[in-house]
Amino acid sequence: MIELAIRMPLDRFALRVEVQLTADAVAILGPSGSGKTSLLEAIAGLRRGAVGRIAIDGEVLLDTAAGTRLAPERRRIGYVPQDAALFPHLDVRGNVRFGVRGSDGERRFDEAIAMLELAPLLRRFPATLSGGERQRVALARALATAPRLLLLDEPLAALDLALRERIFPYLLRIRDQAGTRMLHVTHSVGEALALAREVLLLRDGEVAAQGAPGEVIEAGRLATIDPRATFDNLVSGPLSAADGPEATATLTLPDGTALHVPDGSGAHATFSIPAEDLLLAIHPLDGISARNVLAGRVSGIEPFGRDALVRVLAGGIEWRAKLTSAAVRDLDLSDGKPVWIALKTHALRRLGSPVV
Amino acid sequence: MLTPSDLTPEDFALLGFTVKVAALATLAILPPGIALAWALARWNIPGKGLVETLVSLPLVLPPTAVGLLLLELLGRGTLASRLLDRLGIEVLFSAKAVVLATAVMSFPLLVRSARTAFEEIDPRLLGVARTLGHGPISVFARVALPLAWRGVTAGALLAFSRALGEFGATIMVAGNIPGRTQTLALAIFQRAELAHDGAALRLVAITVLLAFAAVGTTELLIRRRARRSA
Numbered sequence: 001m002i003e004l005a006i007r008m009p010l011d012r013f014a015l016r017v018e019v020q021l022t023a024d025a026v027a028i029l030g031p032s033g034s035g036k037t038s039l040l041e042a043i044a045g046l047r048r049g050a051v052g053r054i055a056i057d058g059e060v061l062l063d064t065a066a067g068t069r070l071a072p073e074r075r076r077i078g079y080v081p082q083d084a085a086l087f088p089h090l091d092v093r094g095n096v097r098f099g100v101r102g103s104d105g106e107r108r109f110d111e112a113i114a115m116l117e118l119a120p121l122l123r124r125f126p127a128t129l130s131g132g133e134r135q136r137v138a139l140a141r142a143l144a145t146a147p148r149l150l151l152l153d154e155p156l157a158a159l160d161l162a163l164r165e166r167i168f169p170y171l172l173r174i175r176d177q178a179g180t181r182m183l184h185v186t187h188s189v190g191e192a193l194a195l196a197r198e199v200l201l202l203r204d205g206e207v208a209a210q211g212a213p214g215e216v217i218e219a220g221r222l223a224t225i226d227p228r229a230t231f232d233n234l235v236s237g238p239l240s241a242a243d244g245p246e247a248t249a250t251l252t253l254p255d256g257t258a259l260h261v262p263d264g265s266g267a268h269a270t271f272s273i274p275a276e277d278l279l280l281a282i283h284p285l286d287g288i289s290a291r292n293v294l295a296g297r298v299s300g301i302e303p304f305g306r307d308a309l310v311r312v313l314a315g316g317i318e319w320r321a322k323l324t325s326a327a328v329r330d331l332d333l334s335d336g337k338p339v340w341i342a343l344k345t346h347a348l349r350r351l352g353s354p355v356v
Numbered sequence: 357m358l359t360p361s362d363l364t365p366e367d368f369a370l371l372g373f374t375v376k377v378a379a380l381a382t383l384a385i386l387p388p389g390i391a392l393a394w395a396l397a398r399w400n401i402p403g404k405g406l407v408e409t410l411v412s413l414p415l416v417l418p419p420t421a422v423g424l425l426l427l428e429l430l431g432r433g434t435l436a437s438r439l440l441d442r443l444g445i446e447v448l449f450s451a452k453a454v455v456l457a458t459a460v461m462s463f464p465l466l467v468r469s470a471r472t473a474f475e476e477i478d479p480r481l482l483g484v485a486r487t488l489g490h491g492p493i494s495v496f497a498r499v500a501l502p503l504a505w506r507g508v509t510a511g512a513l514l515a516f517s518r519a520l521g522e523f524g525a526t527i528m529v530a531g532n533i534p535g536r537t538q539t540l541a542l543a544i545f546q547r548a549e550l551a552h553d554g555a556a557l558r559l560v561a562i563t564v565l566l567a568f569a570a571v572g573t574t575e576l577l578i579r580r581r582a583r584r585s586a
Binding site: 078142 | 478481484485486488489490491498499502503
């Protein structure tokens with residue numbers, strides 16, 4: 001269990017976080033400047049201004065009342081800041097090796113290199129690496145120290161969509177194979193849902209909500225708190241490979257409907273599609289290039305910032321489509337109204353295979 | 357064109373003494389200069405402004421004024437002079453005084469250059485290094501110094517070049533004693549005063565070559581470094 005009772009003055013407000021986190025993967029959501037990075041730095045021991053108490057599984061890292069303040073190098077916390085922050089004067093080997101010591105250091109180094117698949121890059125310098133490669137090196141560098149907690153500050157934010165897709169499985173691997181606890185800051189609800197088992201919502205330095213991802217990510221509320229928040233629909237199910245040169249692979253939705261997906265490798269997969277990539281129609285669709293058209297019914301409409309999220313039951317799951325308020329009005333959408341969802345196969349992004 | 361055969365043994369002795377003194381002064385200020393630059397770049401200590409001003413003073417004061425202040429500091433009856441007497445060290449009007457004067461005058465150049473280099477380091481790198489199990493000294497040695505290497509070296513070479521040509525402060529605390537405290541700069545002055553223009557110009561030519569060597573070395577080091585980290 002991670003106990004946090006931190007107070008720290010920031011520029012515009014004070015950080016005041018008092019929570020106990022039990023899950024092995026916790027996502028921290030909140031608007032820019034809500035104190036997320038400062039919270040991570042305080043936990044890592046990089047903020048002298050932080051007072052209060054921090055304990056992990058009963059071991060006290062900070063207790064200002066008792067005069068305890070463990071130096072960052074003694075906290076055994078791995079920190080991956082935004083944009084990786086690799087040491088530019090060291091090659092990949094030097095970076096990953098930087099925190100390695102002790103008798104089983106060699107083994108941990110090898111494991112980290114293997115897990116993040118860095119063997120071909122060992123001699124390269126950070127300046128020659130792509131964004132995704134840098135993130136992997138930063139993750140390996142933190143992992144190789146066998147940290148009891150990994151702090152990730154928007155690990156995927158600097159990457160484009162295709163790269164995110166590639167890094168994501170590594171994060172799942174770290175969570176499930178390495179068994180390393182993670183606290184990760186993100187703006188993506190999809191990322192939080194897929195990676196975290198507990199969510200902390202920060203606003204102006206304070207905890208606005210805490211709990212299971214589904215409970216906390218009540219979309220309307222999140223969007224008013226974080227204008228950068230995106231809502232990704234997640235679809236999981238068994239896959240069927242393409243049977244023919246022109247066919248695409250399909251994923252079977254809970255009600256048996258086949259959803260065309262861009263990648264059919266493996267038996268089971270999770271795909272994400274942003275709410276703004278769903279098209280809604282109030283008449284049956286015909287002559288449209290999108291491979292997936294699902295019939296459904298509106299099950300609710302929520303405000304999402306200045307727009308609206310329309311919930312639609314189709315294929316046995318609830319989808320959310322982001323529409324402008326004007327579009328909701330023009331289509332005269334209301335609860336129970338029949339609608340058709342269109343989504344392009346290639347708008348679906350594969351996330352790492354869910355762990356069985 | 358100047359060839360080595362044109363130089364007298366006295367010229368060579370002057371060159372040797374000047375380089376030796378400048379090198380000693382530079383080596384002497386490296387540890388405190390780098391430490392101070394690091395402290396100024398990283399910490400918001402009270403009285404920081406005062407320290408910064410004090411360090412920069414030799415850059416803006418007339419060198420003779422700095423020399424006179426040093427003279428006062430080490431003159432008869434002061435705490436510093438009594439301590440040095442007790443240790444049996446004679447500073448004033450000796451080669452040690454030349455090293456001291458050139459060190460004080462060169463110090464701000466090293467500190468300013470090194471400080472800028474330290475300030476340019478992304479503080480997150482230093483923070484991450486701490487979380488990877490390295491204490492402040494190890495982080496300084498393994499991250500800060502390698503990354504600030506160019507600026508520190510450039511500062512040291514600037515300081516060395518400044519030390520080679522120091523005149524005003526040196527003449528105040530060390531005098532202009534041939535064979536004892538006389539450097540190239542002091543000898544040029546003396547020879548010109550005595551209207552030995554040819555002999556003075558030979559020394560000027562030496563200083564020009566020294567300057568080229570110092571600047572050239574800086575460039576070479578920086579370029580080699582750039583290639584390695586590319």
